[in-house]
Amino acid sequence: MKVGVFFYSWTGHTKEVAGIIADHYIAELNEIKEKVDRKGRLDFFRGIFQAFFGSNVDIIMPSNKPEDYDMVFLGTPVWAGRQVPAIKTFVEKTNWADKPTFIFLCQSANSQKYMNTVSLFMEGHQANVIGSLYINDKCSKEEIKERVLEKISKLKINKKEEE
Numbered sequence: 264m265k266v267g268v269f270f271y272s273w274t275g276h277t278k279e280v281a282g283i284i285a286d287h288y289i290a291e292l293n294e295i296k297e298k299v300d301r302k303g304r305l306d307f308f309r310g311i312f313q314a315f316f317g318s319n320v321d322i323i324m325p326s327n328k329p330e331d332y333d334m335v336f337l338g339t340p341v342w343a344g345r346q347v348p349a350i351k352t353f354v355e356k357t358n359w360a361d362k363p364t365f366i367f368l369c370q371s372a373n374s375q376k377y378m379n380t381v382s383l384f385m386e387g388h389q390a391n392v393i394g395s396l397y398i399n400d401k402c403s404k405e406e407i408k409e410r411v412l413e414k415i416s417k418l419k420i421n422k423k424e425e426e
């Protein structure tokens with residue numbers, strides 16, 4: 264089974280989780296980047312505004328697409344309780360029909376409340392959401408690893424030790 268990890272990360276948290284997943288599983292990392300890098304406070308507030316109003320942004324498309332994989336992990340931060348513009352743009356530009364998708368959500372809040380929003384958004388794009396996990400900014404690297412592996416260990420995907 265071919266597994267891909269797609270993610271967007273501004274400050275590195277989601278990227279770290281994506282790396283843990285890709286490191287443990289036979290999974291390719293695909294980073295979604297904005298064409299114009301964000302810097303500083305102004306871009307923070309612009310990000311809140313864009314997420315709140317559902318704006319799209321110019322992104323650099325990764326060379327792989329969700330349809331290149333049998334199963335996909337999608338990693339995203341939460342901005343203003345909504346979709347991050349780069350992820351919204353990427354999802355709208357790609358085909359998710361029936362794609363088994365595991366969502367990991369990085370956020371500063373310690374609650375499940377944003378998960379529904381993102382799951383519904385993905386289901387609205389016909390993804391088959393097979394699982395989800397939120398990870399709080401305060402989690403240590405060890406905690407992240409433990410929580411990720413516990414949650415996804417039941418998924419039938421190729422682990423490195425099964426090679």
Ligand SMILES: Cc1cc2nc3c(=O)[nH]c(=O)nc-3n(C[C@H](O)[C@H](O)[C@H](O)COP(=O)(O)O)c2cc1C
Nearest residue numbers: 272273274275276277310340341342343344371372
């Ligand atoms: C513009 C902006 C808005 C955010 N809004 C929220 C929010 O509504 N709720 C929340 O829990 N965290 C919010 N955060 C925090 C991020 O979701 C969190 O720090 C996440 O781990 C960042 O991921 P990254 O390091 O991969 O970019 C926001 C961060 C930014 C930059």
